Amino acid sequence: MVVRNLFRAVIMGPPGSGKGTVSSRITESFGLQHLSSGDVLRAHIKAKSELGLLMKSCIDQGQLVPDDVISRLILASLRDMGQSSWLLDGFPRTVVQAESLDSVFTVDTVINLDVPFETIKERLTSRWVHLSSGRVYNIDFNPPRIPGLDDVTGEPLTQRDDDTPVTVSRRLKAYENQTQPVLEYYRSKGVLATFSGTETNKIWPHVLTFLTKKIPQSQQARGGGGA
Numbered sequence: 306m307v308v309r310n311l312f313r314a315v316i317m318g319p320p321g322s323g324k325g326t327v328s329s330r331i332t333e334s335f336g337l338q339h340l341s342s343g344d345v346l347r348a349h350i351k352a353k354s355e356l357g358l359l360m361k362s363c364i365d366q367g368q369l370v371p372d373d374v375i376s377r378l379i380l381a382s383l384r385d386m387g388q389s390s391w392l393l394d395g396f397p398r399t400v401v402q403a404e405s406l407d408s409v410f411t412v413d414t415v416i417n418l419d420v421p422f423e424t425i426k427e428r429l430t431s432r433w434v435h436l437s438s439g440r441v442y443n444i445d446f447n448p449p450r451i452p453g454l455d456d457v458t459g460e461p462l463t464q465r466d467d468d469t470p471v472t473v474s475r476r477l478k479a480y481e482n483q484t485q486p487v488l489e490y491y492r493s494k495g496v497l498a499t500f501s502g503t504e505t506n507k508i509w510p511h512v513l514t515f516l517t518k519k520i521p522q523s524q525q526a527r528g529g530g531g532a
């Protein structure tokens with residue numbers, strides 16, 4: 306008999322709720338592999354792939370990209386990750402996407418970051434990113450050690466084209482209309498864990514305690530990779 310200790314989680318929350326920030330703390334603490342749908346799409350845009358160029362206008366307008374496109378990309382990446390434990394960030398964002406994920410993988414837990422929209426708006430216009438790694442910074446909250454440069458590589462940081470006030474408002478609307486129903490979907494399956502607050506540093510200890518209980522001990526000891 307093959308003993309599998311896989312742990313598969315999704316992190317949800319409105320744009321700017323801290324999914325990327327909390328994901329990097331989770332991967333550091335538990336060694337899960339992290340896959341961010343936004344990072345996957347931005348890598349296509351950076352590489353100027355045909356798909357990237359098609360998706361860029363959707364993203365820059367604050368709209369979701371089509372379900373079939375993102376589902377194909379993410380499910381292919383998850384298949385490539387094989388028998389490993391992972392944390393999925395930014396996918397699913399619609400019920401159709403959640404159903405497509407469900408048809409292939411079992412999701413053990415969904416961490417929902419419940420942060421008020423007013424808090425978020427202020428954060429996103431001061432977000433700086435290191436595009437190739439997905440590392441995020443903020444002028445007030447977690448500034449880089451050297452202004453404008455990534456702490457690890459020393460490469461320049463950039464601001465996302467969709468982090469403008471108008472586009473942020475559209476993204477929040479898309480979240481309300483298309484993504485909030487996904488929370489209901491997972492609540493009805495009994496896997497939703499909601500963490501409410503306005504500061505990541507106050508939310509994080511609760512997420513850490515929750516996952517420490519959820520993730521099998523054997524997995525924590527060896528950093529979570531592989532079955």
Ligand SMILES: Nc1nc2c(ncn2[C@@H]2O[C@H](COP(=O)(O)OP(=O)(O)O)[C@@H](O)[C@H]2O)c(=O)[nH]1
Nearest residue numbers: 321322323324325326428432442443446504505
């Ligand atoms: N002021 C403040 N900024 C935060 C906090 N948590 C995260 N941020 C910043 O807010 C922005 C959005 O966070 P991010 O993790 O990228 O959110 P995501 O869009 O949900 O992935 C980034 O610039 C973070 O550095 C917080 O508690 N307070």
Ligand SMILES: Nc1ncnc2c1ncn2[C@@H]1O[C@H](COP(=O)(O)OP(=O)(O)O)[C@@H](O)[C@H]1O
Nearest residue numbers: 320321342343364368369370375395396397398
């Ligand atoms: N699962 C998805 N379905 C549709 N569009 C997506 C999905 N994930 C990312 N996108 C597109 O990429 C953009 C950026 O996503 P992401 O980096 O997750 O940002 P954030 O959580 O800060 O809004 C979204 O506004 C959307 O246009």
